[in-house]
Amino acid sequence: MNGGQIGNVDLVKQLNSAAVYRLIDQQGPISRIQVADVSQLAPASVTKITRQLLERGLIKEVAQQASTGGRRAISLTTETGPFHSVAIRLGRDYIQFSLYDLSGHELANHHSPFRYDKQQDLLDGLVLHTKAFINQNKNLIDQLIAIGVTLPGLVNPETGVVEYMPHTEIDNLSLGNLLRETFSVEAFVGNDIRGLALAEHYFGASRDCQDSILVSVYRGAGAGIIVNGQVFLGSNRNVGEIGHIQIEPLGDRCQCGNFGCLETVAANPAIIAHIAQRLEQGYPSSLAQVEPLTMSAICEHANQGDELAVQSLTRVGNHLGKAIAMTVNLFNPQKIIIAGEIVKSKEIIFHAIQRNIQNHSLAAFHKNLPIVESQLYTKPTIGAFAMIKRAMLNGVLLQKLLED
Numbered sequence: 001m002n003g004g005q006i007g008n009v010d011l012v013k014q015l016n017s018a019a020v021y022r023l024i025d026q027q028g029p030i031s032r033i034q035v036a037d038v039s040q041l042a043p044a045s046v047t048k049i050t051r052q053l054l055e056r057g058l059i060k061e062v063a064q065q066a067s068t069g070g071r072r073a074i075s076l077t078t079e080t081g082p083f084h085s086v087a088i089r090l091g092r093d094y095i096q097f098s099l100y101d102l103s104g105h106e107l108a109n110h111h112s113p114f115r116y117d118k119q120q121d122l123l124d125g126l127v128l129h130t131k132a133f134i135n136q137n138k139n140l141i142d143q144l145i146a147i148g149v150t151l152p153g154l155v156n157p158e159t160g161v162v163e164y165m166p167h168t169e170i171d172n173l174s175l176g177n178l179l180r181e182t183f184s185v186e187a188f189v190g191n192d193i194r195g196l197a198l199a200e201h202y203f204g205a206s207r208d209c210q211d212s213i214l215v216s217v218y219r220g221a222g223a224g225i226i227v228n229g230q231v232f233l234g235s236n237r238n239v240g241e242i243g244h245i246q247i248e249p250l251g252d253r254c255q256c257g258n259f260g261c262l263e264t265v266a267a268n269p270a271i272i273a274h275i276a277q278r279l280e281q282g283y284p285s286s287l288a289q290v291e292p293l294t295m296s297a298i299c300e301h302a303n304q305g306d307e308l309a310v311q312s313l314t315r316v317g318n319h320l321g322k323a324i325a326m327t328v329n330l331f332n333p334q335k336i337i338i339a340g341e342i343v344k345s346k347e348i349i350f351h352a353i354q355r356n357i358q359n360h361s362l363a364a365f366h367k368n369l370p371i372v373e374s375q376l377y378t379k380p381t382i383g384a385f386a387m388i389k390r391a392m393l394n395g396v397l398l399q400k401l402l403e404d
Helices: 002-027 032-039 043-055 119-136 175-183 192-203 268-280 295-303 307-331 341-360 382-393 396-403
Strands: 059-064 073-078 083-090 094-101 106-113 143-151 154-156 161-164 186-191 212-217 221-227 335-339 371-373
Touching: 002 032, 002 043, 002 073, 002 382, 002 396, 032 043, 032 073, 043 059, 083 119, 083 382, 094 119, 094 382, 106 119, 119 143, 119 175, 143 175, 143 192, 143 382, 143 396, 154 186, 161 175, 175 186, 186 192, 186 382, 186 396, 192 212, 192 221, 192 335, 192 382, 212 307, 221 307, 268 295, 268 307, 295 307, 295 341, 307 335, 307 341, 335 341, 341 371, 382 396
Parallel strands: 083 143, 143 186, 212 335, 335 371
Antiparallel strands: 059 073, 083 094, 094 106, 154 161, 212 221
16 A cells, blocks of 8 residues: 555655646746746745756746846746657658757757667667767767657557567567666657657647647558657557558558568558559650659659659549548548658649548538648658657656656
């Protein structure tokens, strides 16, 4: 019984500290009185928590001119400069690093080719590359508070355990613990697309709404769903495998073993392969002269009116629209965000998506539903940083820093 009570006391402490920090972070400069008012915490509790935050250097006092012309009010704002984190995007054949301060300002970055197909290669390489990046930038690092990693596959973000990665043999890989033990800082591990959806909510295209769906088209197709300001996760901590909705029952075999999944028609390799096949069959197109065929080139030629490119991207938009319509019916979002190189032809793609959402979802759900492009898809590591930011705002990382 006692253990439970102690746990509850710690949790209340964490939640209260997080509530105060969140208000200062998102609404600062803000006075202690306003913090107590909005958080509905007792003024004495707010005073105690703000004192701890000030002592740890996580917030600072700023003087603001009083509107009455009397004594200047003291307000609080977050201190972000000295607290640094390493954010990592682990791709299928590369690794990308960024060093961020707590405001989300990027201080350094590095990109390396990185190939691995076994768990041990992944672990050894990740530790080696991370040590090298930290050493290269040690003159920039004041206090290293966390490491964040996003990767393709199924991850339990609460435990940092990777359960599945495409093209890699994985056996319940406890990546969060490994990083914690190796670097002696907190570590957070999550799915790349869910991380990007969270980043858009904090810093990008969906800052203005609580419910959104981000759909990413890259080497595969996936979705990140934000419900009530939180990443929506199922019982196995993963939701949004939109790439494995069956679109064409007689279509190509997918790497998941089924046939005609969205990913077999609406992912960069599938789009490029489809156009290459048509060119081989003798379809006239300005793309016949392009070598190698890339998504950028396809979008560019589509924007110039090349018929094969336009038809191919419209087909992709139609398939995406049907899959997105299903998620619209399930989640009734306020906004749809599309990420990936296909947004370079957004007029063509978005028009097709919109038409299919209107045809395949409830009118009340798709009325005034904006489809917008991702603001952050060109920043590979921002999703990993978003998980670190979340851990500050929900108190998980904040509490660790206060206890240091």
